[in-house]
Amino acid sequence: MEERNTKHVLMIPYPSQGHLNPMLQFSKRLSTKGVKVTMITTIFISKIMHLQSLSLPSSLQFDFISDGYDQGGFAQVGNISTYLSQMKTIGSENLKELIQKYNSSNHPIDCVVYDPMIQWVLDVTKEFDLLGAAFFTQKCSVNYMYYHVYHGLLKLPITSLPISIEGLPLLELKDTPSFVNDPGFYPAYYEMVMNQFSNIHKADIVLVNSFYKLEDQVVDSMSKLCPILTIGPTVPSFYLDKGVPNDKDNDLSLFQLDSSAINWLKSKPAGSVTYVSFGSMVCFSMEQMKEIALGLLGSGSNFLWVIPTMENKNIPKELVEEISSSGKGLVVNWIQQLEVLSNKAIGCFFTHCGWNSTLEALCLGVPMIAIPQWTDQPLNAKFVEDVWKVGIRVIVNENGIVTREEIKSCIRKVLENDVGSEMRINAKKWRELAIEAISHGGTSDNNINDFLNKLKRS
Ligand SMILES: O=c1ccn([C@@H]2O[C@H](COP(=O)(O)OP(=O)(O)O[C@H]3O[C@H](CO)[C@@H](O)[C@H](O)[C@H]3O)[C@@H](O)[C@H]2O)c(=O)[nH]1
Numbered sequence: 017m018e019e020r021n022t023k024h025v026l027m028i029p030y031p032s033q034g035h036l037n038p039m040l041q042f043s044k045r046l047s048t049k050g051v052k053v054t055m056i057t058t059i060f061i062s063k064i065m066h067l068q069s070l071s072l073p074s075s076l077q078f079d080f081i082s083d084g085y086d087q088g089g090f091a092q093v094g095n096i097s098t099y100l101s102q103m104k105t106i107g108s109e110n111l112k113e114l115i116q117k118y119n120s121s122n123h124p125i126d127c128v129v130y131d132p133m134i135q136w137v138l139d140v141t142k143e144f145d146l147l148g149a150a151f152f153t154q155k156c157s158v159n160y161m162y163y164h165v166y167h168g169l170l171k172l173p174i175t176s177l178p179i180s181i182e183g184l185p186l187l188e189l190k191d192t193p194s195f196v197n198d199p200g201f202y203p204a205y206y207e208m209v210m211n212q213f214s215n216i217h218k219a220d221i222v223l224v225n226s227f228y229k230l231e232d233q234v235v236d237s238m239s240k241l242c243p244i245l246t247i248g249p250t251v252p253s254f255y256l257d258k259g260v261p262n263d264k265d266n267d268l269s270l271f272q273l274d275s276s277a278i279n280w281l282k283s284k285p286a287g288s289v290t291y292v293s294f295g296s297m298v299c300f301s302m303e304q305m306k307e308i309a310l311g312l313l314g315s316g317s318n319f320l321w322v323i324p325t326m327e328n329k330n331i332p333k334e335l336v337e338e339i340s341s342s343g344k345g346l347v348v349n350w351i352q353q354l355e356v357l358s359n360k361a362i363g364c365f366f367t368h369c370g371w372n373s374t375l376e377a378l379c380l381g382v383p384m385i386a387i388p389q390w391t392d393q394p395l396n397a398k399f400v401e402d403v404w405k406v407g408i409r410v411i412v413n414e415n416g417i418v419t420r421e422e423i424k425s426c427i428r429k430v431l432e433n434d435v436g437s438e439m440r441i442n443a444k445k446w447r448e449l450a451i452e453a454i455s456h457g458g459t460s461d462n463n464i465n466d467f468l469n470k471l472k473r474s
Contacts, residue, residue: 022075023126023471024052024118028111030131030153031058031089033296034372036065038153038225039129041250047075049468052123054079056114060089081110096204104136111140119144127471129223132212142218147474149221149467150212154371156224156231156246157184157399158193158392159212160238165196166213172199183237191398194390205391216242221467223247225375227453227460230404230446245463249450251379255354257455277320277348278355284318287363290427291356291382293322295370298389304417305331311423312345313338317363317431319345320356357382364407364430366423369396381447383407383439385426387418406443408435 025046029039036057043053053076062080084106085092085099093099118125127147130137141148152159164170164181174196178186189197195206216222225248228235238244249256281289292312294300300308309331312319321339323331328349339345353373356362357380365377366385374396377384384407386397400407408426410418430436453460 022050022052022123023468023474024054024123025471026115026118026125026128027053027055027151028128028130028134028137029055029057029151030133031061031083033065034370035131035133035153036061037372038248038250039131039151041252042129042151042223042225042247043076044073045247045250045253045464046468047073049464051075051468051471053077054118056081056111058083058089059086060092064089079114081107081114083107096202096208100134100204100208103134107134108136108140111137112143115140115144115146126474132216133208135211135215138215138218147220147471148218149223150216150219151223151225152212153225154392155226155375155396155399156238156244157234158371158395159224160184160234161193161196161395162209163213163238163241166210170196172196183234185398185403187395187398191394193392193395197394202390209391219243221245221470223463223467225250225371227450227458229449229453229459230378231399245467246453247460247463247467249375249379249454249460251376251450252354253454255358256379256451277346277351278359280346281320281356281359281361284361286360287431289318289320289359289361290315290364290366290385290431291320291362292366293351293353293373294368294387294389295373296324297370298368299327300330302330302332306335307417307420308423309335309339311418311420311427313342314420315424315427317344317427318361319366320351321345321347322351322353323347323349325349354380364427364436366427369393369400371396374400378404378406378443378446379450381440381443383430383436383443385410385423385430404442404446406439406446408439 027039027043029036043055047053055078057080059080059082067078083103090099115125125146127149128141129149129151132150132152138148165172178188180186195209199206222242222244224244224246226246227248228246235244235246336347339347354376357376362382364383364385367373369386369388371392384400386400386407386409388394388397397409401409408429410422410426412418452458455461
């Protein structure tokens with residue numbers, strides 16, 4: 017029976033898949049350590065995600081509030097500034113009511129963990145005088161760079177190269193997050209990432225979805241600025257330390273999952289398949305999609321390529337047919353990525369370097385070919401290639417295209433060459449370090465315990 021003095025944490029993620037899942041995994045870890053967790057997301061998300069297919073511990077539940085866009089979420093308005101400001105106005109009122117509802121129940125709230133992309137949640141938290149913990153989904157180095165920009169420690173536009181910041185490797189412009197490289201390109205997103213730091217000084221704890229050894233120098237440097245606890249990787253424990261029993265049907269997904277592609281994968285020899293996926297937001301031009309398809313076909317390797325429905329229009333039908341008749345490739349709309357990455361048939365991951373994908377590849381010991389596009393991805397790719405040495409980054413030609421020849425050559429390097437075997441050795445090392453961090457007594461496990469101790473004292 018649940019004890020009356022069980023601590024109750026509200027988790028408030030930014031309502032998109034790449035932000036919901038890391039918090040969900042963190043919530044599971046907390047609930048195995050005896051905390052009651054309520055994840056709050058939007059009514060729209062509750063309609064589109066397959067929440068009912070999750071097997072959650074009894075101490076972890078969902079609750080929903082309106083962000084003002086119950087029918088279509090962000091897509092209903094299509095403009096990020098309007099969406100964020102409406103979500104703030106409507107969301108803060110609804111969040112206040114929700115906290116009041118729990119505070120007059122048997123399970124009052126002790127702490128609110130929030131995504132700094134919706135930094136106003138911390139202001140609501142402090143109105144109720146509750147413990148507030150920021151939860152950064154992206155890695156420490158990215159947030160450290162934004163912190164520098166926000167506080168004027170790194171002036172934009174950048175005029176002197178390479179960029180030298182304590183704790184980070186020397187950076188060229190192409191290695192920096194797109195909001196640093198070109199702040200005018202997506203002004204509303206720029207504002208959103210910078211606003212994360214507008215009230216961070218009020219946060220009692222700053223949690224980061226990374227682990228110490230992955231970014232030790234930057235964690236040490238950033239810890240001098242705010243109370244950081246690295247608590248990652250937030251990958252389901254089934255794939256790591258087996259800490260949460262039966263934790264395999266892991267993530268919230270927009271799609272019903274289909275096992276036929278996994279069976280296709282299982283029929284392929286070990287290390288022979290290139291897995292290709294560019295996350296949920298990247299959209300390539302028709303020309304780039306064609307080069308990717310021809311590069312994959314020309315590489316002679318097996319490949320499994322996720323092309324979300326929204327991107328189908330950017331690839332000529334004949335090419336999809338050529339892929340399926342080649343016997344080498346399979347195209348799907350969505351797949352259980354962790355199941356794919358953990359399959360021994362996978363030899364490398366051709367990725368946009370979204371943080372979740374990068375972390376998942378590191379955790380499963382899979383070398384990467386990086387084709388970063390925007391936001392945090394360029395800095396992730398820099399670390400993949402030069403710091404962790406688990407992959408290579410494609411070269412973009414003078415017309416902004418990655419050619420089929422370049423793609424073929426990268427796949428061959430990673431799958432066949434000595435360079436590739438070195439990356440595989442490094443990738444295995446990072447997997448072991450990730451497991452060590454999250455296992456009993458590891459840095460992330462200790463940091464989660466520190467968080468719990470703060471909670472108990474609150
Ligand atoms: O077929 C698929 C494709 C993806 N995934 C999962 O979807 C997530 C994708 O996340 P991520 O790799 O971070 O990419 P995006 O969805 O593009 O994430 C956005 O949000 C991230 C977190 O802020 C940023 O790091 C990225 O740059 C930004 O594009 C991962 O967990 C994948 O395992 C699947 O399960 N199946």
